[in-house]
Amino acid sequence: MTAAPDPRQEDQQLALEATYAGKRRGASRWAPWVYLSGPVAILLVFFAGPLGILAIYSFQERSRTGDGSWTFDNYVAALQPRYLETAANTVIIALVAMILLLAIAYPLAYLIAFRVGARWEIPLLLALALSDELNPLIRIYAWRTVLGRNGLINTVLEALGIIQAPLDWLIFTKFSVIVVLTASWLPYAVIPLYAAMKTIDGRVLEAARDLGAGWWVTFRKVVFPLTAAGFLATIVIVFIPLISDFAAPALVGGKSGRMLASVIEDLFLGRGQWGVGSALTFVLLAASGAVVWLSYKIADMNSLDTSR
């Protein structure tokens, strides 16, 4: 259990400041850049470079060769109805999956941090990490054994006589994409929430209970405000991969579970329309950026205010 503001830690922080401030032997003004030059150079060339070229392509007319004139046509093409439909689909799937993720991950993180005890805490975290080490494509594909026509759910329901024919909405639909995405990204939602919970002093929770707070009041007035920052971080961490996921819709999505990533892949590798593909990529980036920004705004207005 982490203790509240540790005087030793504060002392360390001051010492650290002193180390920074004092002129140190052998530490020149350029010393940090000696260490940073490699990492920053690599990112400038192979990260900023590709994003820059992507931006250029999205505004070029004959983009395959990259010598066309400047134009907005690619963005106009990217915003045509059939792509917008897929975009709406993508946002719906990502939002529902994110809500499900938070609904499962939040109580799970709480249980791991406060309820299961020291004996189970580390094995459970390990299990989460372990599930993420497995190949994601295999994890996605494996859901066909549960959701497929001859899968676990259909077989059990038929054996019990609840259904006569296999349910056909279980696989190759929005439903299956949402289920699979939720399962795939669960570790990434639990870990930051767990980290946020660990910063809560357990005595605060006991104090809340002693003062007569039920679980709902404890949650609303104590746990949630104290983990609001972690909650937001989690939204940012999971929403970005959710909205840009390619493998899940490709393997279990079918027609109704189509997402933007599949369209982008098709534009680049299938049809060779790099300009429109680049423009659509930036639309996707803008959409994920918008959600990130929105979640910060909402947080600013609500969650951190405990007085109500």
Next chain:
Amino acid sequence: MVDSRRSTTIRERSARTAPGPALTIATRRRLTAAMQIAFMTFVAFVLFGPVVILAVFSFNDSIILGFPFKGLTVSWYAEAWAEPDLWSSLAASLKVALVVTPLCLLLGIASAFALTRFRFRFRGAAGGFIALPLIIPWLIIGVGGLLFFSSTGAQLDLVTVGIMHVVIAFPLVTALLSAQLFRLDPHLHEAALDLGANERTTLRLVILPLLLPTLAASAIFVFSWSFNNFIVSFFTAGFENTFPIWVFSTLRRARDLPMVNAISTLISTAQVAFVIVAWQLLRRAMERRGQDIRDIVAG
């Protein structure tokens, strides 16, 4: 009324004085425990159930993935064993991951050390820039890589895959190491400087040994990110096959599905074994140092 098996906590004492019959409290506690166990079981199933069922079906003597179970066979394993593309793709993924991991550790150490141990202009900007690949979707990084390499005339192969893996993975090392470096007692650093060590010697002899467990954890993460990465490799591999690309293309051919079940089971088993052994070693190393493995996660 008093349940003496458990140590009395403040909470229980207050519960006993609360109105309502004692039975209700005991029942409620049992109900809560049952619900917690049910929830945990559900989560365990969501995380591992499908892969376990897939492993069972890898021995099923049928081309259809599903019930009923038609009989035991290892023929899918034999078929997978004889598949040359599988082995070359596995070798390619291993090669890339083995080169990418040390590179990411080096870049991660250098950047985390600079960002946490010096104060300089543009420190915030540099940190933000290095963290950026972590919040840009991998799809976009992969597509950008494709455009970048093909417009510079570079050939798409395992080298370009490796470069892009470094770009997406080393910022993770920077983040994990920076969190740990902030916790580290700065007096150790100062003491080393006072005793005449320069920055580089301090890094090598004082800081790196203290960071060893975090470095090991980072190595595990980076290795699996690279080994498992599909989308970035998919766009930047050209005609080369990494293992995830092989899995993806094989999944599109229905008659090969049973073979994928077999190979999935083998690979998953190997990965589970590797991770468990690695974490056990890591935990022991951290216990010897009196550090808590949870700090890496919670940091």
